Amino acid sequence: MDPGPGSSDVIRKSRPAMSQPLHSEVIVIGAGLAGLSAAVALSGAGAEVKLFERRPYIGGRAYSYEHPSLDETIDSQHVVVGCCTNLLDLAQQAGMADALRWYDELIFLEPNGNRSALRSGSLPAPMHRAMSFLQAPMLRLVDKTGIASGLLRFLHGFPQDDSESFASWLKRTGQTDRAIRHFWEPVVVGALNDTFDRCSVKYAGKVFHESFLRSPEAGRLGIPASPLSDFFAPIASLASQAGVDLRLKTGLESLQQTADGRWSVRAAGESHIADAVVLATDFKQTRTLLNTLPAAEDDRARLDAAFDALTPSPITTIHLWYDREVTGLDHAVLLDTRIQWLFTKSRIRRWSKERGEYCELVISASWPELQMGREEILSSALAEFERFFPAAKQATLIKTGVLKEARATFSVTPGLDQYRLPQATPWPGLFLAGDWTRTEWPSTMEGAVRSGRLAAGAVMGEHQRFMSPELPATGLMQYL
Template identity: 35%
Template structure:
């Protein structure tokens, strides 16, 4: 069997690479793509094996008639240094730009007309003054609530996200102890927290919440500026990612399911496939935690059952195509409504006439399995309450995408369950947003995990890590 190539199956006899270190990355999501690029850039011969017919994991696109549809809306922040590195590495930075300055329109469905629109934004002043004007003029909170938010923010700034004791507490209880009203939680803390953590404050680890708010809002004036893809996600995470992998000499195989991973007598690894196997010096399992649990050989983790204790949380995505333009902003957030965040995806989808809005509904445990008809009956009237332009507009299409296990659940105690990149089996590494990156389940966490796994593998292989040093020090 030749290093890094399959034996048996339809590719048997294909020329393989020989000599030098080799690695197999199981999983072609952001974590796996990142690990593969980082390994290949250090001269390792890499094979990526992905069971789906495409790369990109849970951030992908598909066709619906003439529309190119993202399975869900994904954004990142300026502070997401690893994902920004990833975009640069696949030559996609210009396709997913960041706002010049944080600006989030917030519509209140229940407010009287003159107070419906508020904004969360920043100035160029240093932290925390950069948010002071936005908070002082935020119409969805009373003056006393705004002052209370400021005091809670200062208290939050004093927390250390590296303190594991915070992981045992929930964010909602901490907010209550710091005088936050139910309205303040809804109109501000959960507005941000649900979108980034995929959980309401009461269900979220204080440690993860502290990390999100300190890093995103209280570290640098521009940290929370929002970036998002102006093209379909498949253009970034599949086409351009595959082009980068090809250019780096990575062999990529899709529609290829891995059934087992085992260590050979010579200390190398064998990855079993339906039609053969691949041998390599190192293996990165960049798959969801339950799949990783099933593939891990005995003894690779002290308590592998902990992976099965990491819960999952769903995200529901609602897609509406109108026969005319009904929204003039690129996106907005909503309160006082089941609607959470709404994005204009018209241009990115290729829609020629009308307007296509995508609603991203996180922490959607109560709605994830509801029939489309019930969701249509609920959300179309809500959009009419929020957007007067929808009244009288024709709905040309209404459909739903569901990610039932979109992220790991950021519940209190999850920190002790998340493993690092290294296992007890030499040459076997873990990657995925669910691993111990210190971040919630975001694209940033996925990329950081891939960097950590690649860095650990390169160290064991005696390969240079200079190209990852700055990023790896942040992500490891």
């Protein structure tokens, strides 16, 4: 049975006998991607795993829900790139190979109608996108020269020191205003969900090294072909088949260590005992839970400093349903506008044309929108959308939705790495998972899966045990 809204609250299946793990009984709190990946790894290694989720659905922040007044299932669009090796490995295990639509080009649109497409050609990496880049009308020669010079700095990798902001890097490397607006900004703000001054060069450089230079496969764009809770349901089924006892609508009420060093968990009115606990919750909830546990003064100070350094960043999405096709595109980056991305979900999900067209507009780092009302956000977005797609003016707009997610991601601010917590904690047998922990990735679905697998490895005493290898470099990049 696939878990999701309206599904059974308790899902159990038998687990095959396996060798005894370091911790034979483990409770995982939170059925987002971090918790699901931890539970699958641990159960596969022979542990008896219980997975508790307070919501009636899986996915954590990557979820979808039935909008009560729209009679539609909506979510905030998440995407995958080819270098997300751990997420793709988990998806393959769950039999989700056909659940992603893969695209080999990025389309950039200007309000004047100019269209640029960055796609892989026949040249070896890192030059596989060079021809389409040189032909892109969105950039002038001086812009392209500056961008090429900037990308060369990420050719051998990216800085391991995260102290410099990307805003400082752009100034230091002499990037033009047009290069910033038409290349660096849509990529960085879209990928890291933050402004340049709040993004470190380390993680911005990682985006460009992995997605633009390392190999054509690493930069492929994958978009879920169904609402997120449905998209992730096979992973919950995989967990169930591996023997995980998954319980929805089971919120954690208390957590404490017993006299013999085990853990007592109370959830949904029931008490449970386990050798180890993995907290796969967001950093705000995790902080609240850890504050209930006794700790040494220096450990408490270190934890407080870490949580104080973590800040959330919002995303706002605008959902539009038209009576006919108006875009002619599956997805696009929109330039010189408040909207970063267009996703035409009806095309991605292969709707029949008779159903009309469903579009989602994404505004990343949307702090101004948090203070705006629905109608103000909608009217502004529609005006900008119609500049790019005039056909929308002749179509009938059937219904609309606006979704604000104030805590969509965390900000990879300069200097954050020293505060990101490891999966092991000062309390023996208690471990942390979540994209905000120490994963060497920004706030992404891949980061969440990595955190869950790292936490499972820490439980087993082998930190890297469940990690997938990085995607190998190809072409000339394998020598660089």
